[in-house]
Amino acid sequence: MAPTIKQIAKLANVSIATVSRALSGDEKVTSETKRLVLNAARELNYRPNILARNFVKGKSNIVGLILPDISDEFFSEIIRGVDETSYDHGYYTMVISSHKNRSLVESVHTLMSNGLVGGFIILIPFMDQKIEAALMHERVPFVIISGDNNAGEFDTVTTNNYQSAFMMVEFLVGKGYKKIAHISGPADNNDALLRKKGFLDACSKNKIEIRNNWLLDGDFTMEGGELAINKILNEDDKPEVIFAANDMMALGCYNAIQSRGLKIPDDIAITGFDDILISKYANPSLTTVKVNTDRIGKLAAERLIEKMDGTNNKTAQKIEIESELVIRNSC
Amino acid sequence: MAPTIKQIAKLANVSIATVSRALSGDEKVTSETKRLVLNAARELNYRPNILARNFVKGKSNIVGLILPDISDEFFSEIIRGVDETSYDHGYYTMVISSHKNRSLVESVHTLMSNGLVGGFIILIPFMDQKIEAALMHERVPFVIISGDNNAGEFDTVTTNNYQSAFMMVEFLVGKGYKKIAHISGPADNNDALLRKKGFLDACSKNKIEIRNNWLLDGDFTMEGGELAINKILNEDDKPEVIFAANDMMALGCYNAIQSRGLKIPDDIAITGFDDILISKYANPSLTTVKVNTDRIGKLAAERLIEKMDGTNNKTAQKIEIESELVIRNSC
DNA sequence: ATCACCGATGTAAACGTTTACACGATAACT
DNA sequence: AGTTATCGTGTAAACGTTTACATCGGTGAT
Known part of the structure; x- marks a missing residue:
């Protein structure tokens, strides 16, 4: 049904090889022939069959994007970032979500040398042995998006959790704060761990x-933040500022503080991490760290495509995405 | 490099046809032969080449998912819903985001009979002539996700904006409210229009x-909500409740109201639409309408796969996703 | 014992595209 | 003029899988 190069060949009175060459911009074909072929192609409303092309070339221009089984406000931005870059390079983006029926490891196996994707990007909240093992045997190029860049000799794009947390503390110190508390995230979350480490080192x-x-100890939820801060809000010797490892917990602190009739930042200041949508609109607006989510996707895709193109096969790169302090009114 | 059925054939001492049949579960092959083949396949760690399979079958088990060029908190849930269903049916999900370099129409053209996807789901904020024209000529099956189901004779999955807005008004009336205001969304947004219509009809x-x-008039942003409500907050004869067409604007109202020292819901009540993440945590928590976003993705994918499988080619279906009133403390 | 049939397997073509190689024609050398 | 490059185009093979058709051995009916 769909037009093929054969039909173009017939219409333009040339061989299919010439058609293929004309369409792919081979310099050897005469401009006259090229014109003929392109006209015929346009007339037939021809679209190259990507499947056939990838198949015969033995490689795929599809970028796989493996997502973990949690939902996240930022995923759509990462997806968009990846797809935008893929598109600009003539690639396609295939999303493989992990969920109750398919684990992250299984997702990797799904893509393993089935020819579908020519490479993939994988979001890993926490690198474990299983995933590492699966990746070790992988034959197509891939890039990891993660909070941690110690993940073996793999290409990785990370947010600079550690540095950002460090930066936040130094900012607070610069404002004269001396008594600083920290609410950390889940113990099995690398981002959380690195933020805590940044906090500790900056304090030292x-x-x-x-x-x-x-x-x-927190868990990245609003309730967790509320619970945590309530443990110290009764004490006489309160901290001057609380640095929560993410905005959700910071907003939990807002609740606890405001329901006691205390004022932010006068009685106690709060800062967060992530710059989620609401933080700007919270009352007072929340000082936090903004991660350039779309840049994560973009850079991961760029690095992957470099590898897929064979343009740049140098040893594994660790790319860190710079983030910025967003200073608002909560401290 | 990657193992093929040829290698399995050699190892198991059968023809490639038998291998293919054994792997695809043809009843004609002896259980003994099947055992042999499966063993060989396992030994070689064989993965069928999806590209080759789709190519030779002349159809694709890839579901395209075309997203508009706006970012949205709900997209990742829709993507997840689609991919989960795709996976359960042995399909893959390919995301095509629209953005500054690729319009929605162009996205459709991208997929047009290039063989890559066997069908697609397209999110349409507002149906216009261009998109409709592009879809009319489309050869592969597709399903539309939209706020509006009047979009011609196409398969559509919609949120029941109209009914939900209607329901919200009746709920308010049931609580005894008589003076109700409405802040609507952008004029070129179908969801917004339908919500307004539901409001008006329910009032009548x-x-x-x-x-x-x-x-x-609002614009779905927090600032827009604030701006809108400020127009009537000075009047003596204020409404008892304000029904904002989305939560963001409702939260904008919170700001305006609370900065005047008024109390929600005692002085004035607020309700929204969408049930975004924060609404639960707002103070007071916001009464709103929750749309089952993942069900939208799921049902769209199910319907699409029905069409792709040829299981069910009956005339275009309009599927409406039921949403639920989330009653909290803002009214 | 012959025939028809059936069940299991093999043979080979097909899908649309790319590309190595072959070929003929023309141009550029001796 | 004869040899050799060069250039544009054509021929055909290849990619991995599926599947229509052929084949072959065996079974049951006559």
């Missing part, structure tokens, strides 16, 4: 006392 | 007076 460097009971 | 039916200056 700036001679800020780290009190154990001001090192609170 | 319930003999609620519709005042023109209580029919406010």
